[in-house]
Amino acid sequence: MLTVLTPHEALSLIKEKIAPLPRMEEVSLGHASGRVLGKDIKATEYVPGFDRSTVDGYALKASDSFGCSEAIPALLMKTAAVAMGESADFTLSEGCCAYVPTGGALPKGADAVAMIEYCEDFGCGEIGLSKAVAPGENIIFKGDDVYPGKLIMKKGRRLQSRDIGSLAAMGVVALNVARRPIVGIISTGDELVAPTEVPKDGQVRDINSPMLEALVQEFGAESRLYGIVRDEEALLAEVLDKALAECDCVLISGGSSVGTKDATGRIIESRGEMLFHGIAMKPGKPTIMGMAKGKPIFGLPGHPGAAWFVSRIFVRCAIEKLMGRESAPITLPAILTESVSANHGRAQYGGVSLFMKDGAWQASPIRSKSGLISSLCAADGFFCIPRDKEGCAAGETVEVTLYSTYQEI
Ligand code: AMP
Numbered sequence: 001m002l003t004v005l006t007p008h009e010a011l012s013l014i015k016e017k018i019a020p021l022p023r024m025e026e027v028s029l030g031h032a033s034g035r036v037l038g039k040d041i042k043a044t045e046y047v048p049g050f051d052r053s054t055v056d057g058y059a060l061k062a063s064d065s066f067g068c069s070e071a072i073p074a075l076l077m078k079t080a081a082v083a084m085g086e087s088a089d090f091t092l093s094e095g096c097c098a099y100v101p102t103g104g105a106l107p108k109g110a111d112a113v114a115m116i117e118y119c120e121d122f123g124c125g126e127i128g129l130s131k132a133v134a135p136g137e138n139i140i141f142k143g144d145d146v147y148p149g150k151l152i153m154k155k156g157r158r159l160q161s162r163d164i165g166s167l168a169a170m171g172v173v174a175l176n177v178a179r180r181p182i183v184g185i186i187s188t189g190d191e192l193v194a195p196t197e198v199p200k201d202g203q204v205r206d207i208n209s210p211m212l213e214a215l216v217q218e219f220g221a222e223s224r225l226y227g228i229v230r231d232e233e234a235l236l237a238e239v240l241d242k243a244l245a246e247c248d249c250v251l252i253s254g255g256s257s258v259g260t261k262d263a264t265g266r267i268i269e270s271r272g273e274m275l276f277h278g279i280a281m282k283p284g285k286p287t288i289m290g291m292a293k294g295k296p297i298f299g300l301p302g303h304p305g306a307a308w309f310v311s312r313i314f315v316r317c318a319i320e321k322l323m324g325r326e327s328a329p330i331t332l333p334a335i336l337t338e339s340v341s342a343n344h345g346r347a348q349y350g351g352v353s354l355f356m357k358d359g360a361w362q363a364s365p366i367r368s369k370s371g372l373i374s375s376l377c378a379a380d381g382f383f384c385i386p387r388d389k390e391g392c393a394a395g396e397t398v399e400v401t402l403y404s405t406y407q408e409i
């Protein structure tokens, strides 16, 4: 029996059914970028570890500067200079100041730093200050950034370069991350030849294996290719069993419709539980998902454009769940430049290219026949026409989900 779900229902089921992989691994900070945090990170230290100046200037008691101006500068005795990387182990007295470089330690007794731009060195050990400072001005205090016990990052976060910086500041040099799920990839179809071969009439190159391999790597998983399998049920069953034994998740592209040659659905069902057979969306209707031995198996449409699109939404969600993580895509509102029709009772997704005009993003629909792959690269993102809507008119504002945070120019 076919169980067709809406995209939202399919995503909810994936989130409900997939549990994070139990084992974590420890990596060094240098190998942590792109990995998913396995545990919350709480600070064990103060950052900064001492009161620091944020400018080049003179540390002083703010009250000594009150009322000064260009016409009547405050006169302060320069009694010391703090060197970078050294502690300031002296106490500043009233009427005195000490030179401090940016990031240098603040001496005891000082409660502000005057910027060097407002200070004149009179040469005789005296500094003239022409602008008053408030207590705390130009200082970051010990623990302003981070203090022991503060929650810094939550488990499930996919680490980026800026996170690596914060971790380095706290001396975290090794951390627990989710294991990269191993994703097996199988292409099916009598017409397929390896990308290295020259296809004869009627044959096409296997696009999905290398494309899905690249995609799952983008999601943070490891890929394992199982090659091209002919449209024969017994052959596919054999390869699927091998992949299921070796991987945490398996993707089978092609043969996911209900034609007599389409074996993917039958085999997934015979190996475990079928969660859905069909999603009410275009492209991507013939998408199947099942679970066997606690591992998700996807049957993806053969059309590369559709396979990529549904994988980006559903396989991504599954892989993230395996790593103990959930995320939402970034969208932006854009004005549709041409009308797009839809009337088939399924959520319809359409690629758009984005450009800026009069200070607003414009979304130009990519027109493409089903099965063409050039439209994949032309789009910067996509928008959705809900199943109960007959289309979107030119000039309408649509919410565009971005494929990447960078805009090709
Ligand atoms: P199917 O889902 O098996 O009915 O295939 C639908 C269409 O996608 C057919 O035109 C196939 O030739 C094509 N197709 C299936 N798998 C691949 C693949 N791995 N690479 C390129 N095209 C494919």
Ligand code: MG
Pocket: 188, 189, 190, 254, 255, 302
């Ligand atoms: Mg096929």
